[in-house]
Amino acid sequence: MRWTQTFIPTMKETPEGAEIPSHVLMLRAGLITQVMAGAYTYLPLGLRALRKAERIVREEMDAAGAVELLMPAITPLSLWEQTGRVEAFGDVLITFSVRRQNRQVHIALGPTHEEVITDLIARHISSYRQMPITLYQIQTKFRNEERPRFGVLRTSEFIMKDAYSFDATVESLAGSYQKMYDAYCRIFDRCGLDYLAVEAESGPIGGDVSHEFMVPAENGEDRIVHCRDCGYAANLERAEIGARGNVPPDVPLEPVETVPTPGSTTIEQVSRLLGCRPEQMIKTLIYLADGQPVAVLIRGDHEANENKVRRALGATHLALADPETIERVTGAPVGFAGPVRLKQPIPIWADRDVEPLRNAVTGANQADAHLRNVNPGRDYQVEGYLDLRIAQHGDPCPRCSSQLALRHAIEVGHVFKLGTKYSEALSARFLDENEQLHPIIMGCYGIGINRIIAGLVETSHDEAGIIWPVALAPYEVEIVPLNVADEATRRLAGRLHQRLAAAGIEVLLDDRGVRAGVKFKDADLVGFPLRVVLGPRSLKEGKLEIKWRWEADAESIDLEEADQAIAELVRDERATANRFRQYAQRRGD
């Protein structure tokens, strides 16, 4: 391809509103352009990168035995009503009605396709002999994001690879799940992404096991913990905390004392008023677990992890209690709850970090008052001490004796053991070998194709621009003739271009009649992996210059058979990605 014949609107300046590197660089390099909040056009270069990511995903899904199909983006709203997800999605689900003759057809744009595929399977699979099977598609999804942001990382329309497995037994599901997990590792490896597979929260319904594939990045929306020593990694929503070796301080237990704290309902206000540190305070949260009130004690400087609480209580639904319930249970308005002398006897569970607290400060269960010198056993009893709080940077690792690091990350993939939620709701059942009817056991597996690109750019760039691995680069090689006014240069460049293209190399020829500096800047900005310069200096000596984007220096190679040498280099990098890996390694250190 010739630069003058395609469409690459690069920009010298950063458009207003773009802040994070991936957004800035994708706009400036002419990969994307915004159409509205949360919707982008993929320009020719951006589309090429996207297609390459898609192809890697497709190849690995096929290799893992998954079978591709394509479902429609428009789906009947009734399907979503059957699974209760019209409410679950709320405004995120884009719905509309169209007229057909004398009736209204209610349509939802698919934000994901569990309903559609389960409905399909329900119609066509009825025997254990037809399973296991995994189906996938690469398709545009629609979610009306409350707040689209970060360029292409969070949009209302995006391309997703979504796969769904169907198994007769949980053992079989484990196999299907593992195949997808392994395929995901290969996919993100091939894309050159620096990723972590983290344990993820599977949510209150259906699933029991789930992993997310995360690209650690400053601007990621998710937060994960990672142990460098043993490799434990988990989404913050799920992250366990290791043994803390909490030993209560050897101090005399002071008598409980009620102190007035008018209007002070937060940890911060009370700690300031009473001159105590938040870590000396006990936060008492009243939850409704499947409708039953329960008290949860968390150290003042910590935060409750509601997923942990829900799991620990074996509840399906968990939510902070409403003010009326709190008042009924504690006898005080919101903000003054404590474990001592609750008005109504309810179970009290505490986080492990509450156990060693002595002479602590907590709510007095009466308006405008707190208690000092509260101690466990003497003043209140708990059902038990459990891991109930959100992990923090530096917390002990749950798997080894090391510490957890907290990092931001971009979620690029998610694998999920779904169970039978959708098969039950949509009657997708099969007969086993004993003629027993069971709901089909499902798994679902998503990859955000756009996020692969954005994640790569976000983590692989320098001041000058993007640094693509060959696997995702819009073009593998860019030929830069410095003086296109020179007939000989033009002819040489054209011939090289032709030969490389004929050799199956993805090559772009910058044939613009602009100054050398402009071409160099654009080459760095877009970030093609291999740059080939034909300039008067080296041409005189029968040489041309090649330079990998991530290397500082160029090297000269003979003009004679340069095409073969370059093709060989590119093929080698395609096969091994060794050079890019070395750069990524250096970058990581």
Place this chain on the structure above:
RNA sequence: CGGGGCGUGGCGCAGUCUGGCUAGCGCGCCUGCUUUGGGAGCAGGAGGUCCCGGGUUCGAAUCCCGGUGCCCCGACCA
């Protein structure tokens, strides 16, 4: 959905507080000459509903009212 910011040729911005000549600057674009290894120089030129609607005024990019779009922080995110 709460809080904040912005909207002026294709892009980035000034001008708005304190209303007043023909709305300005840089980049980009077009023409010509010179130049040619890291975003060239000179000369000439094209390109504008100053986000939209209403109001105040002799006069509005500028003041007032309403709307709308975009961005950021937070809440939310199968």
